[in-house]
Amino acid sequence: MYDRGNGASNPSGTTVELLAAAGESAQALMAESLEARGSSLLHQSILKVLADLGPHARRDLAARVGAPPAEASRVLDDLQSQGLVQALVVNAGGRQEVMALTAAGTAARATALDHVSGVQDVLLASLTKGERAQLHYLLRRVCASAARSGGAHPASGAR
Template sequence: MYDGRNESSSPFEQTVYLLSETGKAVDRLLTAGLARRGLSPVHHALLSALARLGPHGRHDLTARVTAPAPEVDQALEDLLSAHLLQSMVVHVGGRQEVLTVTASGRAALDVLHTDASAVQEDLLASLTKGQRVELNSLLRRVRATVARGTGRRPDPQGEGGWTLTPGPRRSWTPVREGAGATDEPDAAEAG
């Protein structure tokens, strides 16, 4: 059972820190589940992208996955050799390899979604159904704000505070009102 009395009263630790730590834990659990099936997050991302977007050229698909190109290429080869993806060569505007998800690939993706649902159930076991719905709604709103880029971001130069100075002799220096972060500190501040 959760006991909020043992938590910090810092808003940073109650929101940003908790979201970050929870996200890391979810990533670890999902990655472990994928590893038990002999897959990685890259395999999952490729299968999901093709299932959601439909057939794609290899080059276009590779650009959609945020992982090093050799890792993406190896994952594609793994999925092709396991018959979870199918490759076709088409001649539209030149020769291009187009990848699609096979029936086996869709079945594998269903299993991975079931695994992810089990992780979600474990993580949210302490919440009521209503709390789960509310949490989902709140997280969707936060994600939409992030996607729009409309969240307020602190500006250490405009609001005062502290910043790490550039250059070979870096220091944690107070920012003076109206001064940029690249300004040299006053002699009194530097000493």
């Protein structure tokens, strides 16, 4: 945990470590919040991709979220059994099953975003509204730089 009085003599040398620690904390809190509701980060990643980018074939969706195809397929089956996604058969260049978000999936995604806001409030409790806005702006710039360098995908739809 970061403590202003105990920072390194070269704070810029620890910025990446602080970003990594903050990311790990955020991910752990989000995973805990989702698990309490019977969901996971992979469930939400799949719903996010379908909400943001539209229908995807199973294999393409697995690649997009960076999950092994078998694991992504298991989560898709779970989401389908909950009525959050549906399989559509598309005959374009051959028969292919495409997964799409349902209205219930859209609602579940909105609920998840509310929970993410709660996690954000916990993590950023010590910051003023202005500091939160500034942090958001700076992190979007950092993510864009990382994406340009090939290090990560840009944070689309970040709140």
